[in-house]
Amino acid sequence: xxxxxxxxxxxxxxxxxxxxxxxxxxxxxxxxxxxxxxxxxxxxxxxxxxxxxxxxxxxxxxxxxxxxxxxxxxxxxxxxxxxxxxxxxxxxxxxxxxxxxxxxxxxxxxxxxxxxxxxxxxxxxxxxxxxxxxxxxxxxxxxxxxxxxxxxxxxxxxxxxxxxxxxxxxxxxxxxxxxxxxxxxxxxxxxxxxxxxxxxxxxxxxxxxxxxxxxxxxxxxxxxxxxxxxxx
Amino acid sequence: xxxxxxxxxxxxxxxxxxxxxxxxxxxxxxxxxxxxxxxxxxxxxxxxxxxxxxxxxxxxxxxxxxxxx
Numbered sequence: 001x002x003x004x005x006x007x008x009x010x011x012x013x014x015x016x017x018x019x020x021x022x023x024x025x026x027x028x029x030x031x032x033x034x035x036x037x038x039x040x041x042x043x044x045x046x047x048x049x050x051x052x053x054x055x056x057x058x059x060x061x062x063x064x065x066x067x068x069x070x071x072x073x074x075x076x077x078x079x080x081x082x083x084x085x086x087x088x089x090x091x092x093x094x095x096x097x098x099x100x101x102x103x104x105x106x107x108x109x110x111x112x113x114x115x116x117x118x119x120x121x122x123x124x125x126x127x128x129x130x131x132x133x134x135x136x137x138x139x140x141x142x143x144x145x146x147x148x149x150x151x152x153x154x155x156x157x158x159x160x161x162x163x164x165x166x167x168x169x170x171x172x173x174x175x176x177x178x179x180x181x182x183x184x185x186x187x188x189x190x191x192x193x194x195x196x197x198x199x200x201x202x203x204x205x206x207x208x209x210x211x212x213x214x215x216x217x218x219x220x221x222x223x224x225x226x227x228x229x230x231x232x
Numbered sequence: 233x234x235x236x237x238x239x240x241x242x243x244x245x246x247x248x249x250x251x252x253x254x255x256x257x258x259x260x261x262x263x264x265x266x267x268x269x270x271x272x273x274x275x276x277x278x279x280x281x282x283x284x285x286x287x288x289x290x291x292x293x294x295x296x297x298x299x300x301x
Contacts, residue, residue: 025257041249044256051260090267097263098256105249201264208271215278222285 010207017204020197024050024190032190044102046190050198052095052120056158058088058202059127063155066148075217078144081151082134083209087202089127096120107171115164116172123157130154 028046035042065081068074099117100110111117130150137143165172 039249041253043253047257047260087267090263094260094263097259101252101256101259105252205267205271208268208275212271212275212278215275215282219278219282219285222282222289226285226289 010204010211013200013204013207017197017200020193020200024194024197027190027193032187033184035187038106041102041105044098046194047198048095048098048102049191050194051091051098053195054198054202055088055092055095056162057199058084058091058206059123059155059158061206062088062130062151063158066151069144069148070152075140075144078148079210079213079217080206081148083206083213085127085130085151086209087205089124089131091198091202092120092124092127096124112171114170114172115168116161116170119157119161119164123154123161126154126157 024046028043032043032046034040061084062081065077065079065084068077069081096117099120103112104110130147133150134143134147137146164170
């Protein structure tokens with residue numbers, strides 16, 4: 001009965017997040033006005049910012065998961081950390097690629113080594129290394145402990161990336177101040193809704209990814225029981 | 233029909249920019265589906281392995297019970 005309820009919740013979450021992303025997509029193309037300088041290509045901005053937000057938030061959850069594991073030593077914190085890191089890595093990659101596709105018509109180049117872009121690229125590589133570190137260590141306890149410390153240290157890239165456009169001279173637009181582009185109220189509504197839709201998608205994906213990790217644990221336990229030759 | 237005025241040039245620039253817009257949203261959907269399918273495939277594989285292992289262990293259990301007098 002409990003499992004059935006959990007599945008129902010999962011289906012509701014999937015439906016809600018898919019619906020929210022589709023509404024956000026509709027708002028991007030039908031509700032938000034055309035930006036006067038960049039034209040339609042500016043519409044990349046809504047999903048680009050939302051995916052960067054989810055990436056940052058996911059790495060924050062990995063940071064919390066790392067602290068939780070070191071404090072409590074329970075597997076559930078490690079599951080939270082690894083699941084969130086994988087989703088965060090996907091969304092940061094998405095933000096980097098969509099950013100490059102926006103930069104080409106806006107700046108005339110796909111890539112430039114300015115502070116925000118450089119830190120984002122380094123951040124992506126750091127979290128690729130996080131995933132590789134986990135696959136390289138055999139012992140589950142050592143893997144979780146190393147990954148927790150690494151996940152906490154790697155989080156420094158998030159505030160660094162966030163403040164890069166304020167601390168250093170950069171050509172990257174500032175979403176909060178609207179510097180670098182003309183933002184109207186309809187654009188703000190669309191951006192905020194896109195961020196909310198992406199956050200709901202993140203929660204849905206995180207739940208499914210954590211379920212995957214728990215299933216892997218169940219299989220490992222079953223293998224150990226089979227190895228010991230007892231089965232109740 | 234060929235057109236050489238500035239309005240046509242503007243339309244051409246916008247059409248070129250549209251390809252970046254389509255590519256960006258394609259990247260979003262592509263990566264999202266890749267993540268969803270990757271989670272789904274791994275989940276199914278693990279559940280199949282659990283079912284196979286449980287069945288093997290059940291068979292072994294039955295075998296050992298029958299062997300006992």
